[in-house]
Amino acid sequence: xxxxxxxxxxxxxxxxxxxxxxxxxxxxxxxxxxxxxxxxxxxxxxxxxxxxxxxxxxxxxxxxxxxxxxxxxxxxxxxxxxxxxxxxxxxxxxxxxxxxxxxxxxxxxxxxxxxxxxxxxxxxxxxxxxxxxxxxxxxxxxxxxxxxxxxxxxxxxxxxxxxxxxxxxxxxxxxxxxxxxxxxxxxxxxxxxxxxxxxxxxxxxxxxxxxxxxxxxxxxxxxxxxxxxxxxxxxxxxxxxxxxxxxxxxxxxxxxxxxxxxxxxxxxxxxxxxxxxxxxxxxxxxxxxxxxxxxxxxxxxxxxxxxxxxxxxxxxxxxxxxxxxxxxxxxxxxxxxxxxxxxxxxxxxxxxxxxxxxxxxxxxxxxxxxxxxxxxxxx
Numbered sequence: 001x002x003x004x005x006x007x008x009x010x011x012x013x014x015x016x017x018x019x020x021x022x023x024x025x026x027x028x029x030x031x032x033x034x035x036x037x038x039x040x041x042x043x044x045x046x047x048x049x050x051x052x053x054x055x056x057x058x059x060x061x062x063x064x065x066x067x068x069x070x071x072x073x074x075x076x077x078x079x080x081x082x083x084x085x086x087x088x089x090x091x092x093x094x095x096x097x098x099x100x101x102x103x104x105x106x107x108x109x110x111x112x113x114x115x116x117x118x119x120x121x122x123x124x125x126x127x128x129x130x131x132x133x134x135x136x137x138x139x140x141x142x143x144x145x146x147x148x149x150x151x152x153x154x155x156x157x158x159x160x161x162x163x164x165x166x167x168x169x170x171x172x173x174x175x176x177x178x179x180x181x182x183x184x185x186x187x188x189x190x191x192x193x194x195x196x197x198x199x200x201x202x203x204x205x206x207x208x209x210x211x212x213x214x215x216x217x218x219x220x221x222x223x224x225x226x227x228x229x230x231x232x233x234x235x236x237x238x239x240x241x242x243x244x245x246x247x248x249x250x251x252x253x254x255x256x257x258x259x260x261x262x263x264x265x266x267x268x269x270x271x272x273x274x275x276x277x278x279x280x281x282x283x284x285x286x287x288x289x290x291x292x293x294x295x296x297x298x299x300x301x302x303x304x305x306x307x308x309x310x311x312x313x314x315x316x317x318x319x320x321x322x323x324x325x326x327x328x329x330x331x332x333x334x335x336x337x338x339x340x341x342x343x344x345x346x347x348x349x350x351x352x353x354x355x356x357x358x359x360x361x362x363x364x365x366x367x368x369x370x371x372x373x374x375x376x377x378x379x
Contacts, residue, residue, distance in 0.1 A: 003245045004042050005158050007081045013040055016151055017059055024145035027112015028105065029059040032125040035314040036117065036148055040065050042080045044246045046205070047073070053090045054126040056101050060108040068101045098130050102137040115144035121318060122148075153311060153319045154333040159247065160357050163312065163335055164366050166203070166249035167355055170242050171368040173197040174253045182378045183232050183258055187213055188225040190236070198242045208241030208316050211252070216263055217348040232258035235350060236377070241316040248316050250337055251353040251367040253375070260374045267344050268374040271352035274298040274340035275369070278309070278322075282336070282356060282363045288326040295340040296324070309339040312355060334358045335366065 017029065017040075031037050034048045037057045048055075056068040067082050070090035077085050086104060088097050105114060116124065124131060135141060155163070173194065180193025195206045211225070212218025213236040221239060230236060239252035256264060274295040281294040295308045311319030312335045320328035320336065330336075334357070341351040352370065356363040 004044075009156060009158055010040060010042060010081055012156075013151065014059060014065060017147055018061060020145070020147045020150070021059070021061055021115065024115065024147065025113065026115040026142075026145070026147075027061050027109030029115045029117075029144055029147065030105070030141075031057040031059065031117070031148070033117075033123065035152070035318075037067075038246060038314065039148075039152060041067065041077065041082050043067075043073070043077055043082075045073070045076060054097055054130070056097065056126075058104060058108055061112070066104060066108060068097060068104050070097070096127075096130060098133050098137075102134055102139060105134075105139050106137075109139075111140075113140045113142050115147065116141055117148045118143040119146055119149055121315075149319065152313060153328075154331050155313060155335050155357070156333070159313065160333070160335065160366075162245050162247035163249060163355070163357075166242055166244040166247055167251070167367045169202045169244055170198065170240050170249045170251065172201040173203075173240075173242075174238070176201075177236075177238065177253070177255060178377045181230065181236055181255065181257070184229050186227045186229055187211075187236075188227055190230070190238070191225040194238055194240070198240060202244065203242040204244055204246075206240065206242050208248075208250070209238070211236070211238040213237070213257075214348055216261065216344040217267070217350040219347055221351055230257045233261055235260075235264050235374075237351065239351070239353065246314060248312060248314070249355060249367065250312050250316050251355050252351060253370065254350060254352065256374050256376045258376065258378050260376055263344055264350065265374055267342050267350045268352075270298055270342050271340050271350065272371065274308075274342075275338050275352065275354055278338045278340070279356065279363060282330060282338075282358060284330055284332050284358060284360060286330050288320045288322050288328045288330070289324055291330070291336075291338070292322040292324055292326070295322070295338070299340045299342040306341075307339070308341070309337045309353075311335065312337055330358050332358050332360050 053070040058066045066084040071087040181190045213234045234257040236255045241250045277294040309322035310317045339353040343349045355367040
């Protein structure tokens with residue numbers, strides 16, 4: 001499958017952004033984070049793990065974006081469609097790209113307001129002291145009017161294809177969990193083994209792997225794995241955010257070790273019912289809270305049920321949340337997760353998650369949906 005996107009994909013994204021910028025009276029957008037810069041350029045690297053250097057992309061009111069980046073990234077950025085690449089030797093202890101960035105902003109947006117993504121899930125990936133210096137250089141900064149969030153919320157078919165591919169990779173790895181999990185296996189070894197399976201099946205990397213295990217579920221789904229051995233009757237859950245070509249899947253699978261207890265089976269059935277109910281509601285025009293309500297009515301707990309799904313794409317979680325209070329309206333092309341959880345006994349619960357894309361009509365399933373009885377390993 002082809003990696004990256006055709007140049008026209010990026011040109012279309014820029015054109016949509018510039019139309020929205022004109023409506024919001026913005027002279028430019030200043031972008032500083034990995035997904036935002038990659039969204040317009042295709043600049044894909046793991047080098048973002050290093051916090052030593054800031055990176056900047058300017059989307060002007062007309063024309064192609066301009067990259068203002070550390071010189072170490074020039075060669076890779078030159079492989080993208082971006083032609084105007086301005087660099088400095090970074091990290092610089094005195095002027096880490098600030099003067100170059102200010103000069104470029106004055107050139108591209110003379111006297112205009114520069115929008116910065118400022119809503120939920122955003123951050124400014126540059127030192128605040130440097131941003132203060134930038135402001136003092138006469139640049140008028142303001143909010144981006146939600147432009148980036150709206151653009152990224154609706155995926156193109158090319159983006160959806162990559163998410164679908166990531167989901168398929170995880171599905172093949174989940175089919176092989178019996179190779180690494182079983183009675184007596186340490187949970188930490190299961191985690192390591194499952195990451196290996198994901199890589200063998202084609203994942204580029206596995207930034208996120210969580211899970212848990214216990215006789216009737218687990219107390220949380222974010223703790224690191226430890227050396228506790230799996231026991232007969234345990235419910236094992238593995239939740240992965242595996243990446244293919246810069247796009248995530250995010251779904252989990254539950255397995256019974258040796259045998260499934262009647263209570264675990266009953267909880268599993270409720271979770272499948274909750275996902276099916278959410279599918280029926282997940283249509284263009286529905287609100288995120290409507291989809292939440294469909295699941296919450298089945299798994300119970302009211303608002304304390306918390307978030308039962310979220311947006312998905314270049315990040316593991318992005319955009320809307322399926323909660324009681326999120327009024328975001330679903331649109332065709334949005335990719336979301338359905339993630340109901342149900343308490344089995346006090347302090348323990350089971351979570352189930354699937355990935356879908358909103359279509360004109362029933363949603364398309366991106367993850368290979370679970371069905372039937374709770375899968376058993378080593379029966």
